[in-house]
Structure formats: C-alpha cells, structure tokens
Amino acid sequence: MEEKxxxxxxxxxxxxxxxxxxxxxxxxxxxLAQCRLSEMAEGMGEVPTGYFDQLSDRIVTKLKEQQLKxxxxxxxxxxxxxxxEQLEAQVRIQQHGIEKGTKSGFTVPETxxxxxxxxxxxxxxxxxxxxxxxxxxxxxxxxxxAAACVALxxxxxxxxxxxxxxxxxxxxxxxxxxxxxxxNYLELYGTDNDVAYISEQLNxxxxxxxxxxxxxxxxxAYLNHTL
Amino acid sequence: MEDAxxxxxxxxxxxxxxxxxxxxxxxxxxxxxxxxxLVIDHDDADDLVQDIFIKVWKNLENFREDAQLYxxxxxxxxxxxxxxxxxxxxxxxVSLDDENSAYLADSLTxxxxxxxxQAQLKLQQALLTLPEKQRLVFNMKYFDDLKYEEISAIxxxxxxxxxxxxxxxxxxxxxxxxxxx
Numbered sequence: 001m002e003e004k005x006x007x008x009x010x011x012x013x014x015x016x017x018x019x020x021x022x023x024x025x026x027x028x029x030x031x032l033a034q035c036r037l038s039e040m041a042e043g044m045g046e047v048p049t050g051y052f053d054q055l056s057d058r059i060v061t062k063l064k065e066q067q068l069k070x071x072x073x074x075x076x077x078x079x080x081x082x083x084x085e086q087l088e089a090q091v092r093i094q095q096h097g098i099e100k101g102t103k104s105g106f107t108v109p110e111t112x113x114x115x116x117x118x119x120x121x122x123x124x125x126x127x128x129x130x131x132x133x134x135x136x137x138x139x140x141x142x143x144x145x146a147a148a149c150v151a152l153x154x155x156x157x158x159x160x161x162x163x164x165x166x167x168x169x170x171x172x173x174x175x176x177x178x179x180x181x182x183x184n185y186l187e188l189y190g191t192d193n194d195v196a197y198i199s200e201q202l203n204x205x206x207x208x209x210x211x212x213x214x215x216x217x218x219x220x221a222y223l224n225h226t227l
Numbered sequence: 228m229e230d231a232x233x234x235x236x237x238x239x240x241x242x243x244x245x246x247x248x249x250x251x252x253x254x255x256x257x258x259x260x261x262x263x264x265l266v267i268d269h270d271d272a273d274d275l276v277q278d279i280f281i282k283v284w285k286n287l288e289n290f291r292e293d294a295q296l297y298x299x300x301x302x303x304x305x306x307x308x309x310x311x312x313x314x315x316x317x318x319x320x321v322s323l324d325d326e327n328s329a330y331l332a333d334s335l336t337x338x339x340x341x342x343x344x345q346a347q348l349k350l351q352q353a354l355l356t357l358p359e360k361q362r363l364v365f366n367m368k369y370f371d372d373l374k375y376e377e378i379s380a381i382x383x384x385x386x387x388x389x390x391x392x393x394x395x396x397x398x399x400x401x402x403x404x405x406x407x408x
Contacts, residue, residue, distance in 0.1 A: 058394060
C-alpha cells in the first residue's frame with residue numbers, strides 16, 4: 001500500500017475489518033457442505049406425477065382410517081362356546097379318515113362324494129316313469145318267424161310289381177306324338193339348339209307340297225287375276 | 228413354535244400328526260376369522276375352515292417354502308372362500324359380474340353369531356357394498372394388520388394396486404357412514 005499510495009499516513013495502513021473467532025478455520029468445511037446440500041436438493045426434485053394433487057386426499061383418507069380404528073377394532077362376529085376346541089377335533093377326525101382311506105389302498109376321485117348324491121338321484125327317483133313292457137306268453141321264435149314270413153311276402157310282391165313289363169313301352173307312347181307336336185313343344189320349352197337339332201332329325205314336316213292338289217287352270221286363272 | 232420347526236416335524240412321518248396338531252393350534256383362529264369376515268355366516272365359515280385345513284394336510288408336504296407358511300395358508304383360505312362365494316352367487320342367481328357382496332347381507336342379519344355394536348354392524352354393511360376383492364384387501368389390512376407385501380403375496384396383486392384399493396375402500400366406507408348417519 002505504501003508503494004501504491006505513498007501519500008497515505010501509516011496509521012491508516014491497517015485493515016479495520018474483523019471476522020468472528022475461528023472464521024477462517026472452518027470456512028472450507030462450511031463451504032464444501034453448502035455445495036453438497038445444493039447438489040442434493042437438485043437430485044431430490046423428482047416426485048411421481050400428480051403426487052401433490054393426491055397427497056391431501058390421501059392424508060384425509062388416512063385420518064378417516066385412524067378415526068375408524070379408534071371406534072372399531074373388531075368385526076363383531078362371535079362363535080359358539082367351545083367352537084375352536086371342537087374345530088381341531090373335527091379336522092383331526094377328517095384327517096384320520098383320509099389317512100385310513102389311503103392306508104387301505106383304496107381311493108376315490110376328489111369330488112366323488114360331492115357328486116355322489118346327485119348321481120344316485122338322477123338314476124333313481126329323478127328318472128321319468130316308464131310303462132312296463134308286458135311279455136307275451138308265447139315263445140319268442142314264433143313271433144320272429146311270423147314277422148319274417150310277412151316281410152318275405154311283401155318283398156316278393158313288391159319285386160314282382162317293379163319287374164313286371166309295361167304292356168305299353170315308352171317307345172309306343174312316343175310314337176303316338178306327331179313330329180309337329182314335338183317341334184312345337186321344343187319351340188316353346190327347348191333351347192335354340194334343340195329346335196335346330198330336332199328339325200334336322202325329324203322327317204319331312206307333314207305339310208302339303210306347294211301346289212299339290214291345285215290344278216294348272218286354277219293356277220293360270222289366279223295369275224291372270226293378280227298380274 | 229416357529230413355522231420352520233412345524234415343517235421339520237411334518238417332514239418326518241413319525242411326527243407328522245403332532246406337527247399338524249401344532250399347525251392347527253397356531254393358525255386355526257387366524258384362518259377362521261379371515262374366512263368368517265369374508266363369508267359372514269358361521270356355518271359356512273366352519274365348513275370352509277375344515278375343508279381348508281384338510282387341503283393343507285394333503286398339500287403341506289409339497290409346500291416349497293418360497294413363501295411364508297401363513298401366507299400360503301391365507302392363500303389357500305382366500306381361494307377357497309372365493310370359490311365358495313362364487314358358488315353361493317350361482318345358487319342365489321346372482322350374476323358373477325356383480326361386484327359387491329350385497330347377496331351376503333341376509334347372512335349378516337340372520338346369523339345368530341353377531342354381537343357387535345351399531346358401529347361394527349354399520350362397518351360390516353359398508354364392507355358388503357364393496358367389490359369382493361376390495362373387501363378382502365380391507366379385511367387383511369384393517370383387521371389382520373398384514374403388510375401390503377404380505378397381502379400382495381396372498382392375492383397376487385401389486386403393492387401399488389393394493390394401496391390404491393385400500394385407499395378407495397376407506398373412502399367408500401367413510402362415505403357410507405356419512406350417508407347412513
């Protein structure tokens with residue numbers, strides 16, 4: 001200071017400021033701690049989405065649960081006197097029953113007894129009532145023989161009917177239908193090909209030849225008249 | 228007696244009976260009340276508890292010890308109860324999709340074995356308005372004081388879902404109490 005400001009009196013060459021005792025001794029530690037705190041604050045900024053929106057609702061519900069627990073700690077159900085003493089005995093009896101069944105070697109399906117009652121019921125009193133069938137006094141083979149005879153007779157008659165020749169074969173039926181009728185039918189109900197094919201196959205149409213049965217004089221007279 | 232000791236005794240055929248008797252003594256009340264709070268009627272609970280312990284007897288040697296013994300017992304009991312309640316719904320022509328347990332309301336009033344206060348009765352009535360699984364979770368948390376992790380192992384639902392379910396259950400019960408004051 002003296003070199004920079006040589007005009008300043010030496011009495012002023014002192015630092016008037018003071019610091020608390022031991023300030024500089026732990027300054028480094030305090031500074032480092034402050035740095036760590038600020039780092040932690042940045043890292044802990046994450047909370048689930050909507051956390052603060054639900055927080056008050058959750059706190060209120062928690063309070064209601066606490067109030068409920070202050071008044072109600074038990075469900076209110078009771079049991080018959082001595083129930084739990086008997087329960088153990090009953091379970092042990094069932095357990096021994098299962099053991100015995102296993103020791104004898106016989107077992108049943110797991111749900112056997114659950115369904116047994118219904119199975120029996122469906123086969124007994126739940127069955128629909130049926131009319132009893134009365135047995136004939138005669139021995140069975142007589143009945144079978146009679147039925148066989150009837151079936152044979154019916155069969156023979158039926159076969160004869162089917163195989164008997166028709167006195168009027170189909171060809172005779174068709175011969176009675178004229179070609180013109182066949183042609184007319186096909187024109188109405190057949191395809192174009194049918195008509196064309198049949199017309200080739202049919203005998204000449206029974207149409208009179210033009211000019212057949214007309215005399216030459218009649219023809220001449222007609223021509224003189226028209227021309 | 229610790230569960231591990233009971234299981235060791237059960238593994239030995241000479242002490243199997245004794246082990247089962249010890250297991251019964253240790254857990255029968257816990258299982259009974261768990262079942263009773265679900266099915267309400269004492270006779271139904273009685274039948275179920277016996278069935279449950281018979282099932283335990285048959286399957287204990289297959290217990291893999293990858294879960295706590297009482298968690299395994301609770302799981303068997305819970306599944307038996309759910310099966311029973313579904314059958315009861317069918318017998319009473321209640322749709323299986325019907326989520327609440329209103330069909331059990333008659334059992335609550337008809338059962339000769341309910342000696343609770345008005346508040347306790349109201350709580351049970353409120354519980355019967357909840358979906359079955361929610362009622363189950365509430366019972367295990369509220370009355371049995373099980374941890375969410377334990378309930379998760381029993382019902383196979385995540386801890387988060389269970390917390391949400393319980394929270395909703397408490398809200399609905401509070402609303403029921405306010406509406407029926």
